[in-house]
Amino acid sequence: MAETSVIPSSEQAGMLIEEDDAHRSFVERTPQWVLVLAFGVILVTFWQAAVDLSGVSPLVLPGPYEVLQDLIFTVTNLFSGGYVLDATIVTVVEVIFGFSLACVIGLTLGAIIGATEIGRKAIMPYVVAVNTMPKVAFAPLFVAWFGFGVESKIMMAAFISFFPVTINTAAGLGATSGDLLMLFRSLEAKRWQTLLKLQLPFALPYIFAGLKLAAVWSVIGVVVGEYMGGGEGIGELVRIAASQLRVGRVFAQILLLSMIGLSLFSLVSLVEAYFTKWKQRDNH
């Protein structure tokens, strides 16, 4: 039974790969990057058309060309050590500290909730309750508590992004199959052995999913903190540019912010790939 259920699936996979080119649709035959690029071109065309046809002032909605110019300016400034670089360093530092704090808090709290009865019963309800609040609304409080420096932004980032880590860690630690827990019990495994050798490896995919969310959310937290509490980061640059109605500049700076988030996200993905090497070997 098991043999027959395994073999057909691999055969099916093989058939898909060897399928005749003529029988595949245009989308199946084209490499993905071509599709992405083509769709991007369509979007930009529509954008340009919208600007041209609507007659909206370029002050409100700049076209792709104006934004490109602002982007070039911003990048040039960044790499020639101008004020954009200074702001980027501040924001990156805030994101890294906020994210790290979120990891420490989230993993600890998640482990307590996932591995102990008292944590699951007593602490989890509070985590869920706080998670349902619109956390961005706390930003003014964080400024009041931690001031206008980097501290309030770090705390805001950590506050917003420790939830996915906590909840995923707790869920992951609880996701181990009953049979495997039974196996460990029959081997008289100590609590820490079950946790480290069984539950944690099983929880890793969950934990990394939480960390990836946290990577993105920590940037959001920092920006919200900067909008509220000023400072010297990119969020402050965005605020100033927007108040001067330099929309192209705003777009370019937002792109810069998303690059920070993307870099952190990629870093987490790399670490994940390292820790789940066995999975890639498994699936080949």
Next chain:
Amino acid sequence: MNQQPNVAGNTPAKPFLSLTRINKHYRGAREPVHAAKDVSFELERGQTASLVGASGCGKSTVLKMIAGLLRPSSGEIHLDGRRLTGPDKGVGIMFQQPTLLPWRTVTDNVLLPIEIRQGKAAAKLAAERAKSLIHMAGLTGFEEALPGELSGGMAQRAAVCRMLVNEPDLLLLDEPFGALDEFTREQMNVEFQRICSARKATAIVVTHSIQEAVFLSDVVFVMSPRPGRISKRIDIDLPRPRTPDMVTSSAFNEYVREIHHCLFVRNSEANHG
């Protein structure tokens, strides 16, 4: 082997494993489930026993109680002169699924019991033993393979190695080969019998296959459900080692018919009652 004369009430011919009036009540959704009722039996060292019965009659429950994974509501279990109250080093259990850890190689999976009980250093020292077990199970060349790279039968064989690595005296198997095809299953049964006799291991096998029960066992216990109890004990008096062609012999099939009859009669009684 080592008699303990100071244990009260011991006769010299004390059985290796004994269950004395074991009961198990589960806390059910509405009312308690009486999953095992007055289960008593004894096994000599080196014997293989099978537990057969309809689904839900309490076979796994009995096995888990012997393994110390469930506490009996009443009754006592004795192994080799000592009372079992929890998991024991002398007892190895194997489940229906191979339950290998997918991120560990076959060797590291096989060494897991040693690593857990005695630490990483001891597991390193036992690498040779693991290797010879893997070799014996026909998995040579797959020492460093991951469970995802094995077929179902190979994974189950790796699980057998893991169960054996601590050299337990009592082997408990809960439908170990149920998920395998007929052919692989027969091979595993021959192999398992060889291992048991080579190590003088005592074993209890839960199975849905009457043929498998007869093939492997010195004694078959037929269980009836609700409340789960042992309704019949059938001693299998066939020569060892058992060979696949024995399955067609008339003596073998007489046992199969007898067990089938027990299960069938019990079923029709339940339907009338």
